[in-house]
Amino acid sequence: AAVSEPAQKCCMENIQPFLASILEELMGPVSSGFTEVRSLFDKEVNEIIQDFQKTNDIMKLKENVDQLMNLPFNSVKMEPCYLKVNLLQELLQDLKSRFRVYHIDFVIQRTQNFMQELMENAVYTFEQLFSPSRQADSTKVATTIEKVKLRVLK
Numbered sequence: 750a751a752v753s754e755p756a757q758k759c760c761m762e763n764i765q766p767f768l769a770s771i772l773e774e775l776m777g778p779v780s781s782g783f784t785e786v787r788s789l790f791d792k793e794v795n796e797i798i799q800d801f802q803k804t805n806d807i808m809k810l811k812e813n814v815d816q817l818m819n820l821p822f823n824s825v826k827m828e829p830c831y832l833k834v835n836l837l838q839e840l841l842q843d844l845k846s847r848f849r850v851y852h853i854d855f856v857i858q859r860t861q862n863f864m865q866e867l868m869e870n871a872v873y874t875f876e877q878l879f880s881p882s883r884q885a886d887s888t889k890v891a892t893t894i895e896k897v898k899l900r901v902l903k
Contacts, residue, residue: 767847774840779860782833786864787902789830790871793817794898798891805887818876821868830868834860875901 797813820826834857841853878897 771844775837778834778836778840781836782830782860782864783867785830785833786827786868786871789826790820790868790875791898791902793820793826794875794894798894798898801894802891807887807890810890814876814879818872820872821865827865827868830864831861834864871901 794817797810797817800813801810837857837860838853841856845851845853875897878900879894
């Protein structure tokens with residue numbers, strides 16, 4: 750009871766007025782990282798479509814979709830996504846000194862984990878939606894892949 754009132758006053762005067770601007774500043778790198786995840790997924794599926802249109806090979810298509818399932822665990826391809834979030838390191842340094850925010854690496858790591866999880870969900874959903882269509886007429890496969898990709902990105 751003795752600490753509650755001074756703690757509330759301190760938060761109201763020293764922290765709450767800055768929360769909106771802090772959130773806005775932090776959301777820039779986070780949003781660009783998630784946008785990069787979306788772009789990577791889009792690019793990879795477009796490559797699958799282009800490859801299938803060139804080869805018209807269902808077995809190669811299956812291999813490409815299987816490779817897509819490994820995309821979240823491909824650190825080389827996911828690296829550009831993760832690098833966008835590393836900008837938080839600089840932004841959080843300022844917060845660390847002003848508000849005693851510690852464990853900056855944890856915040857960045859958790860954000861990157863969420864990015865990987867988002868990609869896992871995207872490729873899993875793509876595979877689940879596209880799987881029944883693999884047996885379809887090969888002339889419609891590229892169109893089906895495009896429709897599934899758009900559905901996942903939605």
